[in-house]
Amino acid sequence: MIPVQGYSGATVAVLGLGRSGLSAARALREGGAEVIAWDDNEAARDNAQAEGFAIADLSKQGALDGAAVLIVSPGIPHLYPQPNKVVRAAWEAGVPVDNDISLFFRSFATSEWDNFERIPKIIAVTGSNGKSTTSALIHHILEHAQRPTQLAGNIGRGVLDMDPAIDGEVVVLELSSYQTDLARALTPDVAVFTNLSPDHLDRHHGMGGYFAAKRRLFSEGGPDRCIIGVDEDEGQYLANQMAGGATDDRVIRVSSGRKLTGDGWNVFAKKGFLAEWRKGKQMASIDLRAVPGLPGAHNHQNACAAYAACRSVGLAPRVIEAAFHSFAGLPHRSQLVGEKDGVKFVNDSKATNVDSAAKALQAFTNIRWICGGLEKEGGLGGLLPHLGGVTKAYVIGREAANFAMQLGDLPHEVCTDMATAVARAAADAVKGDTVLLAPAAASFDQYDNFERRGEDFIAQVETLTKA
Incomplete structure (x- = not known):
């Protein structure tokens, strides 16, 4: 568990007691906060109460009095198609609204890191399609390379259920638009944007709002390295926004199906071959056609994004290539x-x-x-x-x-x-x-x-x- 920092002795309200909400409540309590919680589902309330959490209907007048913050589970609308009544009550009471992803980013680093030889890093992956496979593939490559690593977020464990970081660890997070949209703190070391296609449009009030939720990981997160799929206009726009110029290698552009040119850092797949180019020179090439766990052009795009992320944390091309061949893929995905x-x-x-x-x-x-x-x-x-x-x-x-x-x-x-x-x-x-x-x-x-x-x-x- 990652104990939440910054709320010791404070009252924190938690809305939604599913996996992420209950995890947040536990981590808040571990960090010294006084938690009051609510879920419209009676069984969820009973489960939380059995763990010793105070239950109170947060929509009632005055229920949020004295609360330092309201933590909202990702499935609960906070703006569109209309705000949840508790969220609206928090606005009116002047109580900040936040989520578990933000609590994680605020709490992950500790004073113990002062004794580490290599500071832990966070790779955060978002996008419409392929983010689960990309996240799992990055995690698999890191394991293959014998780097300490954990996988969490929208896949695997909840972010606050992870173990505290150890020396040199790389945490891989899959983050949905529901999670990035509300988080007040987003500070990944490496951020990955796979692609964008219409989804969850009612929740984000259209494609513009949906893209804006994804973009926050980059524009507000300020990652040291950005891995951006540029096969859609939104990706091209995002890469252009994040790069300081044509040779800025803080941005790695990724594509499936076309060769990327220019003097920047590019990783692309064409006719089944992954290629890495940097400053106008080819650095590596990998034949993806014989990788059984990554069939099809969409998985080749995932491979490019994962490759770029792992190169960003110092792994060699041949180490990554070897790991590709032992990746079994994810259930329910090709x-x-x-x-x-x-x-x-x-x-x-x-x-x-x-x-x-x-x-x-x-x-x-x-x-x-x-x-x-x-x-x-x-x-x-x-x-x-x-x-x-x-x-x-x-x-x-x-x-x-x-x-x-x-x-x-x-x-x-x-x-x-x-x-x-x-x-x-x-x-x-x-x-x-x-x-x-x-x-x-x-x-x-x-x-x-x-x-x-x-x-x-x-x-x-x-x-x-x-x-």
């Missing part, structure tokens, strides 16, 4: 889960939006595509140009018929449930085909989360391949 009679079954349940599904579809050929679920804002229009490798779609979800209507002339079958979709796709498939789950939709119409959806796919595939 995960090979079975093979039978020359047909591969790939689980990309994490492809919950059009952009991530498009990237998954571009990674394979001869695709039997399982798709559908709770459709996100904007429809499937952006996906239609990427269906050239799809032989047939098998649509699941409560509104499968409506989803299927947007697929145009693509051959499709309305299956509704996962078991039917897997069975029908497997029956139609021939040697060389890939049965790919890449839903391009949220899972909440049929499952609690995308993990449960992916687990159902895996279970159906296991039943089929063992038969």
Whole structure:
């Protein structure tokens, strides 16, 4: 645990008692704060009360009197689509609103660091797609290189549940827009921006607000090194804003699919090869085509970002390359889960939006595509140009018929449930085909989360391949 500094003897209010909220409450108490907490869910309140936390309805008049700060869990809206009533009450009472990410950045460094030979570093990763894989890959490379490292944030443990840093450690954080948007303190040593595509637009009041939440990690974080994907205009803009000139190597530009030129520090993947160029000279080249845990152009972009981040903390290209080959990938992200009679079954349940599904579809050929679920804002229009490798779609979800209507002339079958979709796709498939789950939709119409959806796919595939 990371004890929270700066609030010893003070009263701190915590709103939301899920994983991050309860973790924050514990770390605050460990640092000497008096915690009052609230969650609209009775079971969550009971769990916190069982741990000895004082429970009070923070929306009541005067509940925030004397509070030094209100800590808000990331899932609770603090501005759009409308502020939570407790957040509004904090505004009116003049109580600062903050989150656990900020508490971490304020508390991570301690006086013990004065005795370290190498000061610990923080690599923070944000973006729309690929940030989980990029974060996990950076962590894996560091482990391979025998560097002390921890992985936390939106993946793995909560930030305040980590162990205090040791000499030379590198902490890798995956940070969502919900987490960066509110944090008052953001001070990573290395910040990574993977890419940007429409997502969570209601929460951020449109693409501008969504990008602004991501940009805060850089503009307010002031990292020593910025790793920025420049395949979208927003990334180009951000790189331009953070660099002092064309040769400023505090910014490493990253791309998948095109060669980056110029005298700066560039890492890009083209035709399956990663290349690092610095000051007009090529420094390294890695063949990514034979790396089983990183299939497709989208994973090659993740590899470039992870490579650049690890180069920023002093790792050699050949060390990074060796680590690539032992990376198994993450569950539910282009995960090979079975093979039978020359047909591969790939689980990309994490492809919950059009952009991530498009990237998954571009990674394979001869695709039997399982798709559908709770459709996100904007429809499937952006996906239609990427269906050239799809032989047939098998649509699941409560509104499968409506989803299927947007697929145009693509051959499709309305299956509704996962078991039917897997069975029908497997029956139609021939040697060389890939049965790919890449839903391009949220899972909440049929499952609690995308993990449960992916687990159902895996279970159906296991039943089929063992038969």
